[in-house]
Amino acid sequence: xxxxxxxxxxxxxxxxxxxxxxxxxxxxxxxxxxxxxxxxxxxxxxxxxxxxxxxxxxxxxxxxxxxxxxxxxxxxxxxxxxxxxxxxxxxxxxxxxxxxxxxxxxxxxxxxxxxxxxxxxxxxxxxxxxxxxxxxxxxxxxxxxxxxxxxxxxxxxxxxxxxxxxxxxxxxxxxxxxxxxxxxxxxxxxxxxxxxxxxxxxxxxxxxxxxxxxxxxxxxxxxxxxxxxxxxxxxxxxxxxxxxxxxxxxxxxxxxxxxxxxxxxxxxxxxxxxxxxxxxxxxxxxxxxxxxxxxxxxxxxxxxxxxxxxxxxxxxxxxxxxxxxxxxxxxxxxxxxxxxxxxxxxxxxxxxxxxxxxxxxxxxxxxxxxxxxxxx
Numbered sequence: 001x002x003x004x005x006x007x008x009x010x011x012x013x014x015x016x017x018x019x020x021x022x023x024x025x026x027x028x029x030x031x032x033x034x035x036x037x038x039x040x041x042x043x044x045x046x047x048x049x050x051x052x053x054x055x056x057x058x059x060x061x062x063x064x065x066x067x068x069x070x071x072x073x074x075x076x077x078x079x080x081x082x083x084x085x086x087x088x089x090x091x092x093x094x095x096x097x098x099x100x101x102x103x104x105x106x107x108x109x110x111x112x113x114x115x116x117x118x119x120x121x122x123x124x125x126x127x128x129x130x131x132x133x134x135x136x137x138x139x140x141x142x143x144x145x146x147x148x149x150x151x152x153x154x155x156x157x158x159x160x161x162x163x164x165x166x167x168x169x170x171x172x173x174x175x176x177x178x179x180x181x182x183x184x185x186x187x188x189x190x191x192x193x194x195x196x197x198x199x200x201x202x203x204x205x206x207x208x209x210x211x212x213x214x215x216x217x218x219x220x221x222x223x224x225x226x227x228x229x230x231x232x233x234x235x236x237x238x239x240x241x242x243x244x245x246x247x248x249x250x251x252x253x254x255x256x257x258x259x260x261x262x263x264x265x266x267x268x269x270x271x272x273x274x275x276x277x278x279x280x281x282x283x284x285x286x287x288x289x290x291x292x293x294x295x296x297x298x299x300x301x302x303x304x305x306x307x308x309x310x311x312x313x314x315x316x317x318x319x320x321x322x323x324x325x326x327x328x329x330x331x332x333x334x335x336x337x338x339x340x341x342x343x344x345x346x347x348x349x350x351x352x353x354x355x356x357x358x359x360x361x362x363x364x365x366x367x368x369x370x371x372x373x374x375x376x
Contacts, residue, residue: 007100010162016046017144017160020104022096024164024291028121030305036113036164037093039100040085040144044107046158052086053150055079055143056113058120060314062239065133074136081113082150113142115166120314122165122289123299125235126282138315139289140164165289168303170343175202178321178338184220186331191219191262197323197336204342206297209273212321216266222331224260228253228324231274233298235286236316247285249298250274274298274319274342286317300343 011018021038028034036056056079063074083089088109093101097110124137141163145154178199185192198213212229230251237243250272257266276297279285286299299317319342325334 008162010160012144012158012160014046014157016043016158017041017052017146019142019144019160019162020100020108021142021162021164022100024162025167026115026164028117028166028168028303030168030303031117033115033117033119033166036081036115036142037097037110038142039097039104039108039110041104041108042086047086047146050146050148051084052109052144052146054083054085054111054113056081056115057141057143059139059141060239061134061136061139062237063136064131066131078119080116080119083111083113084150085109085111085144111144117305119166121168121300121302123235123315123317124287124290124296126279126285126287128283129281131283135290137286137289140166163291165291167288168300168343169346170203170205170341171303172346175341178202178340180336180338182334182336184334186220186222189221191221193218193220193222193224193325193327193334195323195325195334195336197321197338199321199338199340202340204340205345206300206342207273207275209271210321210340212270212272212323214266214268214270214323216260216268216325218260218262218264221262222327223262224258224266224325225328226253226255226258226326227268227270228326229270229272230322230324231272232320232322233274233286234318234320235299236318238314238316245284247282249279249282249285272321286315298342301341303343 008021008024009018018041019038020041026034026036040052042052058078058080059075060078061075068074086109091110091112093110101108101110120138122138122140124135127135141161143159143161145159147154181194181196183192183194194217196215200211200213204210210231216224218224228251230248232246233249234244234246252270252272254270257268260266276287287296288299290296301318302316319340321338321340323336327333
């Protein structure tokens with residue numbers, strides 16, 4: 001049986017440089033980050049004594065491209081790593097790099113970039129239907145160019161840029177079950193209104209249903225007329241003081257079981273599923289870093305080794321469930337909030353490594369490497 005191994009490929013406009021990567025998603029394990037490793041194929045006759053350099057770049061766009069007038073620039077490019085690829089330096093190569101070099105010939109040269117631990121995950125802010133230009137967010141790309149020196153200005157025709165993503169997976173250990181109790185008393189009114197809200201767990205995977213358990217005990221003389229529950233996504237832009245905003249990504253409103261009159265109680269379970277499919281037209285929703293031809297979803301919660309140590313060019317994503325009781329124009333509202341974590345499950349690395357190893361061996365034995373060309 002012939003098994004194909006997918007390799008991502010991107011060539012310069014003049015065809016003289018070509019990047020090959022075995023993957024485009026690199027995992028941030030909080031305590032360490034996967035290195036970015038690949039192979040570059042060069043047409044040596046084109047160089048004429050010049051060198052080839054590679055860079056790992058983090059691009060942070062915090063404003064719309066069409067608003068960049070009178071010298072304003074809403075984009076910061078951070079050069080996280082840089083190295084000379086040709087003439088080659090002696091570097092330790094991975095099995096994938098060794099097989100690619102064997103496959104691609106003598107003009108193939110390996111490169112490896114170490115991604116800093118403190119750099120932020122990839123995030124894309126969903127643009128509006130009328131927005132033009134690149135969307136706001138944090139993205140990464142590998143850049144390779146020809147020059148006399150590392151500081152030499154690169155020419156577009158001899159430059160390759162291939163977008164990649166920095167992602168996080170859910171931790172193996174989950175936290176405590178979220179629970180909160182809110183009590184509210186009213187001026188010139190006896191008693192209090194109590195609402196207890198509990199989630200069935202702290203960690204949810206994307207597109208998983210959230211069960212919101214709610215118990216209302218009305219010891220006041222007010223009446224609960226309706227209940228609303230919502231999942232809110234919070235985006236904290238670290239570059240700005242107070243640069244935090246919230247978006248509702250799922251909500252439900254009900255009067256079932258209402259009114260909750262004085263002296264009565266109500267126990268109810270509401271279900272919500274935060275998903276991109278119900279927010280496709282919502283401008284400003286944060287998504288996991290988007291790559292061409294790769295499905296994305298709502299942005300995953302951001303895990304930080306130290307919450308006080310935030311990269312100023314990052315975007316911190318978090319989620320909360322918000323329950324609101326409506327008591328009418330005079331009574332006002334009672335609100336309870338619970339934070340939770342929304343992420344992708346961590347893959348079974350042992351199983352994937354065994355599968356990838358067998359796939360790579362079969363692919364290189366059968367001469368059937370499937371190159372995926374990306375034009376981002």
